[in-house]
Every structure is written in C-alpha cells, then in structure tokens.
Amino acid sequence: MGCEEQxxxxxxxxxxxxRSGKTIDKLFVQEGLQxxxxxxxxxxxxxxxxxxxxxxxxxxxxxSGTGHHQGVIAQAAAYGYGEIADMLEDEDPFFILCxxxxxxxxxxxxxxxxxxxxxxGVIIPKRRxxxxxxVVARTSAGALNYTPVAKVTNLGAAIDELKKEGLWFxxxxxxxxxxxxxxxxxxxxxxxxxxxxxxSRLVKEKCDFTASIPMKGExxxxxxxxxxxxxxxxxxxxxxxx
Numbered sequence: 001m002g003c004e005e006q007x008x009x010x011x012x013x014x015x016x017x018x019r020s021g022k023t024i025d026k027l028f029v030q031e032g033l034q035x036x037x038x039x040x041x042x043x044x045x046x047x048x049x050x051x052x053x054x055x056x057x058x059x060x061x062x063x064s065g066t067g068h069h070q071g072v073i074a075q076a077a078a079y080g081y082g083e084i085a086d087m088l089e090d091e092d093p094f095f096i097l098c099x100x101x102x103x104x105x106x107x108x109x110x111x112x113x114x115x116x117x118x119x120x121g122v123i124i125p126k127r128r129x130x131x132x133x134x135v136v137a138r139t140s141a142g143a144l145n146y147t148p149v150a151k152v153t154n155l156g157a158a159i160d161e162l163k164k165e166g167l168w169f170x171x172x173x174x175x176x177x178x179x180x181x182x183x184x185x186x187x188x189x190x191x192x193x194x195x196x197x198x199x200s201r202l203v204k205e206k207c208d209f210t211a212s213i214p215m216k217g218e219x220x221x222x223x224x225x226x227x228x229x230x231x232x233x234x235x236x237x238x239x240x241x242x
Contacts, residue, residue, distance in 0.1 A: 009069040011037040018044035023077040025131035030071035079132040082148025087121035100194040104130040108139025109225035115143035117232035169207040176210025
C-alpha cells in the first residue's frame with residue numbers, strides 16, 4: 001500500500017517511527033552524537049538493517065524541513081516492500097533484479113516496465129541503490145500498486161537462493177550473447193546493472209548467461225531502464241511463444 005515519502009525529524013519522532021514498524025530506507029545521524037536517545041535509535045536501525053549515514057550538521061540542515069531535527073532524520077519509504085517468497089507463488093516466475101540502480105527515475109521506469117512485461121516482482125539491494133522514494137512511485141505510474149519490490153541485503157545471495165527454486169539468470173552485458181540467440185523461457189531472473197558500471201563482477205559471475213542488445217550507432221550503451229525494457233519484452237515475446 002502506498003503512502004507519501006517523508007523525512008521524519010527529531011529523536012522522539014524517529015524512534016517512534018522505528019518502533020511502529022514504519023519502513024525506513026535511510027537514517028541520517030549527526031557526526032559525534034552518542035547520547036542515550038541516539039543510541040536507542042541506532043539500536044532500532046540495526047534491528048531493521050537500516051542504512052545509517054553519519055553526516056555533518058550542515059547536511060542535516062539541508063535535509064530538514066523544520067530546522068528542528070535534533071541531529072537525527074529518517075527517510076521513510078513511500079511504499080512498503082514485498083517479500084520474495086510471495087513472488088514465487090506463480091509458475092515460471094519472472095523477476096527483474098536491479099544491481100545498484102541509483103537513479104530513482106530509472107528504478108521507477110523499470111518497475112513500470114516490469115508490470116507491463118508481466119514480471120512477478122522486482123528485487124533491489126539495500127545499499128548503494130535507490131529505494132522506494134516518492135520519485136520512484138511517481139515514475140512507476142501506478143505500477144507499484146501491482147508489482148511488488150523486495151529489498152535484500154545481498155543480491156548475490158538472493159540469486160543463490162532463487163536458483164534453488166529453479167530460476168536461472170541472465171544479465172545485460174555488451175559483451176554477451178545476442179539476446180535473440182538465447183532461450184529466455186521458463187523461470188528467469190533478468191539482472192540490470194548500474195547506470196555507469198553495469199552489472200558488478202560478483203553478480204555477473206552468478207548469472208548463467210549474459211545477453212547483449214543489438215545496437216547500431218555511434219554511442220555504445222543504453223540507459224539502464226531502456227535496456228531493461230528491451231530485454232524484458234524479448235523475454236515476454238518468448239514466453240508468449242511468438
């Protein structure tokens with residue numbers, strides 16, 4: 001269910017947000033603060049495995065909308081995250097995995113594509129990646145209401161677990177095999193890499209195949225969300241038997 005993304009400010013408000021079960025994507029804490037209330041907040045953040053950023057007061061002042069942050073600001077997700085186990089209820093599951101996609105517009109566009117291409121869910125890592133911000137929600141054009149997004153601590157470990165469920169994995173890579181020459185049917189995970197560096201080495205090593213997209217032009221790469229769309233629709237075409 002959706003909600004408005006918000007920056008929660010002040011020690012009591014942040015602590016209550018954690019204890020009430022609100023999904024917190026990131027916690028910003030002023031450098032050097034180690035008093036009792038702050039330590040309590042940090043304990044709650046560890047329980048949720050929330051990313052904690054130690055920042056200067058000036059950075060908190062920039063993030064603050066009230067000026068009364070008391071050295072602590074939490075960024076709450078605009079949408080709740082799903083569970084991978086719930087996505088596996090469908091036969092021949094099709095997932096899109098985002099390896100450190102940092103641009104929220106790209107993530108939102110990928111979620112939108114995932115819905116339209118029939119993917120059963122999107123998986124993102126907790127660190128070095130965009131979360132479900134309000135920008136992601138808007139860019140998804142409503143797809144977040146229908147396509148679940150799971151957040152995992154380690155994308156490689158998630159791939160290992162999903163292989164046990166019968167999935168195999170293909171990642172986008174310019175040096176890979178032409179996508180038209182690959183059999184992309186059956187339970188599959190499509191891995192899309194970071195906007196600048198592509199799929200990380202450790203994640204790529206866990207993929208069963210690499211797929212390249214035919215290109216004819218002077219530049220040598222596609223936007224991450226466009227690459228996701230091209231490959232997702234090739235998977236859909238093959239799944240439909242066309």
